[in-house]
Amino acid sequence: MTDTSFDVRIYKTDVYKGAKTTTYWVRWSVAGERFKEPFKTSALAESFRSKLNTAAREGQAFDRETGLPLSMMRNTKTSSWFAFACAFVDMKWRDSAPGQRRTIASALLTTTRGRPDGEVLRKTMRVAFNSSRRDGQHSADVAKTLAWLSQNTRPVSDLAKPEVLRSLLADIERKLDGKRAAPDTIRLRRITLGSALDYAVEKELLDVNPVKEVATQKAEERPAPGGPAFGSQPGAGPDGAQGRSRHRADRSQARGVLRGDVLRRSAPRGSVGAPP
Structure with a gap:
């Protein structure tokens, strides 16, 4: 009540x-x-x-x-982050080139981490965020982890809480080893997150896109070197040095995709990853 x-x-x-x-x-x-x-x-x-x-x-x-x-208060439409992320992938899949599909999957992988073995979890989410593979036959460990993910991520509506969103924005700037990701990697992750949350507004899971309302102090005082402001679109095509840097960023995301833990349910109570 x-x-x-x-x-x-x-x-x-x-x-x-x-x-x-x-x-x-x-x-x-x-x-x-x-x-x-x-x-x-x-x-x-x-x-x-x-x-x-x-x-x-x-x-x-x-x-x-x-x-x-x-x-x-929004109380009629709810969705877990994992279910929503899969729906977002499906919406983007048909009209996205293979490289863009990898970028979307990598950015979404950054937002979820949990108790299953880290390597199994990474493999499972690469399957989950692939519309052509998700409903196929899977090994026992992948099937078990898919079931775990469906029950253990926070609701999308939690991103309306400034403290949750700020923690997520901080986490997507980090690789798995805790070091700061490359500027191109951060930019691609931010763009993908902003696009996903626009879709959440469209699906009436959020009233507004919170990344447009909440700015971290770091972003205001010290923008990422060489990168555009948070939420902006890339300014050039995939040619020359910038294109090569972008491909390196995609590979870097695949290696460090599970840094963020804001949207998992299994964190100790009181941490940003714990369920409300």
Whole structure:
């Protein structure tokens, strides 16, 4: 049963003016617990704040975990990250070239890690993120791991939580050995994640693409050398030195794809990977 409260206070919007962008923070509290949401424009912030005010005036109960009025909580459409990632691969598969398919799979592999043996898990997810192989015959260890994955990844909706998303953005910058990945690798992973979350919005699993709302302090202060801003599109074709670098990045992703653990369920409770 949802834990709710009618003790709601809505505060004045905070305006943070950074060196390159201005962020509008809508602030409110539920039962003494403070909440805030960032927006890129004053109009978006005011629209969200107005919805909170309307719900409070109408006497709606607010959820104490999310801070949202019950009317604004998404509770009809849910999906685990693994099921969603497979659906995203299927949506992209037919119109993607082989190299792009590998890039998508590698980026999605970065977001999931769990208790099965690491090598088996990597092999299994390469199968899962291949539309032509997923439903075929598999060895016992792959079949068992596919079943485990279907039950042990967090819901897509958890990415609406800033702390979960920030941890994921940090993890996709790292290789399996903990070292920072190459700039091209990071860029490709970010683009793929942004595209996947756009698809989540389309499927009504998220209200907005959270990567467009949350920026890490690192990204604001020190962009990756030689790489475009987070979420931007590649600026050149796969020719010359940049193309060769991109192919090296694809191979690097295949070796270090399982660094991220934000979306797994098996982490100790209290860590970013633990289920809520």
